[in-house]
Amino acid sequence: MxxxxxxxxxxxxxxxxxxxxxxxxxxxxxxxxxxxxxxxxxxxxxxxxxxxxxxxxxxxxxxxxxxxxxxxxxxxxxxxxxxxxxxxxxxxxGDHAPGSGLPLDFTKAVTLAYPGVAAAYAAAIEQLPAYLAHDGFDMVGMPDLREAIAQSYRNRGLPTSAEQIMVTTGAQHALNLVTRSLYSPGERVLVEQPTYPHALDTFASVGARMLSFPVSQDGGWDLSEAQLQLRRAAPSMAFLMPDFHNPTGTSMTIPEREFLTAAATREGTVLIADETTALLDIDRGALPPLACFSPGVITLGSLGKIAWGGLRIGWIRASRDVLARILRNRPAQDLGTPLLEQLAATSLVRELPVLAASRSRDLKLRRDMLVQLLGEQLPEWDVAVPDGGLSLWINTGTMSTSALALAARSEGLGLVPGPRFGLDGAFERFLRLPFGHDVEQLRDAVKVLGRISSRVGPDPLRMPLQAVI
Ligand SMILES: Cc1ncc(COP(=O)(O)O)c(C=O)c1O
Incomplete structure (x- = not known):
């Protein structure tokens, strides 16, 4: 049906x-x-x-x-x-993704593969024969990889043991496993507004009623609205991106981290901290992971942005009890994470500080270039410069970004309009523009935007901003 x-x-x-x-x-x-x-x-x-x-x-x-x-x-x-x-x-x-097949696909906030990925796979191939005598089904993750991930948290100031890690096929899979294991029908889920669209898809797929509270580049996390929602609706979970939030690029301050973890603990709401973008620091500096402020926080991580999306390696950091519950539910979703990818991931996770430094330099160049190009071609757009992450969250002022995305498509440029990141059609005037692309592609995309923006023009109705922020 x-x-x-x-x-x-x-x-x-x-x-x-x-x-x-x-x-x-x-x-x-x-x-x-x-x-x-x-x-x-x-x-x-x-x-x-x-x-x-x-x-x-x-x-x-x-x-x-x-x-x-x-x-x-x-x-x-x-x-x-x-x-x-x-x-x-x-x-x-199979070409149904909004930007797939288009010469300029800006629908995904992605990076080009870290140069060491191919070498990590080559080393993994050499190690593989030692594992071929086993059945190869791995539901929690290879011990060396879990330990390397645990070490990466310890390096960030968060005591973690390998038993607190479950390896998954990416952070999206991790979120699905957590949601399907912990959510019960009728419960509510709190999300940021705007948020990561596939998190909304995940919560919608279990029939969750979603509530939201605003996050903005200039105002940060709206703590009073968050507290109100937590108190009034007692959501069973809240989904947060504390570091380089997708799409705004904003990071929670330490007081925001303290406030939200305390408020969630008081109301019995489980916080899910999605750290997929957390290592993409350009010029912010280190901040303690959200889980440093409360042992109940469930953290999701991934190599998708820092190393390569094609690896499909992510993980869940949680208490042993929570992981045991997820493990009981996992066979209904999948039967484990591929071993070759885990072997490649182990060496990459051990090198995370090097990866992060290399990404940081590279993303700075691309971010600054995109900001400059937009300043030249579309000076009327309000472009805030994030200190990390992979995209700009642009307030176009008066433009319908749904109409812009439609016009862009006919010029070979795939874009995701603002409302995809919100609930109930909010953010029509906003555009998420990723900057992790090839420099030539950044130039070409801005050229197309400059060309079509005059065609799309400002919204004829000139309605006031309907966005919450
Ligand atoms: C916030 C966030 N969470 C999860 C994901 C999915 O990550 P993965 O590719 O590891 O499944 C993404 C990818 O865009 C993301 O931005």
Missing amino acids: NTLVTGRRLARELGEWRSTGPAYRALADRIRVLLMDGRLASGTRIPAERELSGALGLSRTTVAAAYSKLRDDGYLASVRGSGSTLVLPGLER
Whole structure:
């Protein structure tokens, strides 16, 4: 059975969908953006024309014309008697990610592989024969790798033993394992606004009710709103990115860390600290991991950004009890982490300080270049300079970034519009622009943005900012 999006929910997700052209085309375009950037999944059943026209206060003819355009363009399939379903063309070919196949894919905040990755694999191949006499199923992680990860926490001032580490196939997998092991139906989850989109997807996939509190580049974490939500709704978990938060690049101050861990402990909320981006320090300096402030914090880590996404190695740091619970649940998700990757990861984790220093130099160059290019081409955009992480979180002021993403796509540039990072269509005027790309690609992407921004133009409705920050 396909999921059904109600008229009210679709109206909320659509946000400020109107533009200068005919209403039916603007509506069809916005639904297409929601489908492309993952806010609506392929296979979702959309509301009947009458229901959506009621929710949007539009004539039924306009909605019918929008649906018909989507159908003609291959984005909607209708089966008599069972409504209309969204379809992402090309899904069968596996190129369904919003930017995949485009020459300039800026949909992912990624880095090029650390130069030592190939050597780490070569060394791993040499070690592999020693493991071939075993069955090869590894549900918790190889002892050497767990110890190397534990050592990396000790180096950051957080006492950790290898028994507190479970190796996973990336941080996204780690988050899924934690969520599916600890979440029970009916519970609430607190998230930052904006946040990492696939965390929202994970919590949505277990049917969690999500609450949010704001994080911004200039105001940091809104502690009074966080406290209010924790007290009022007693969420069972809260998902946080304390270091180089994705997408804003902001880091929690020590008082913010102290406050949030104390407030969560008081209300019995488990904090999940996603540290996937935590080692991407450009010019900030070290800060103690969130788990230094409370033993109950569950930390997620990954080599995806610091070494290479293709390694697919991440981990969970938690108490032995929590890890035992996750281990009991793990076979329903997967049967362990590949050994070759773990062998390669072990040498990379041992070299983390070297990796981090090399990344830092490299990211500084790219960040500064992107900021400079944007200053030249799009001076009206408010570009705050983060001191780490992988992307700029830009306030365009008046532009609909959903419309911008649509126009960019036709020029070969894949972008993720701001609302993908928020709940309920917030952040329409914001754009996350990654800077870990090749220098030529940064130049080309800004050229495209400069070219299309005048075409997309400011939002004709000039509505006040709807973002929470
Ligand atoms: C905050 C955050 N968490 C998790 C992930 C996923 O990490 P991995 O590639 O290790 O699964 C990402 C990747 O973009 C991320 O930015």
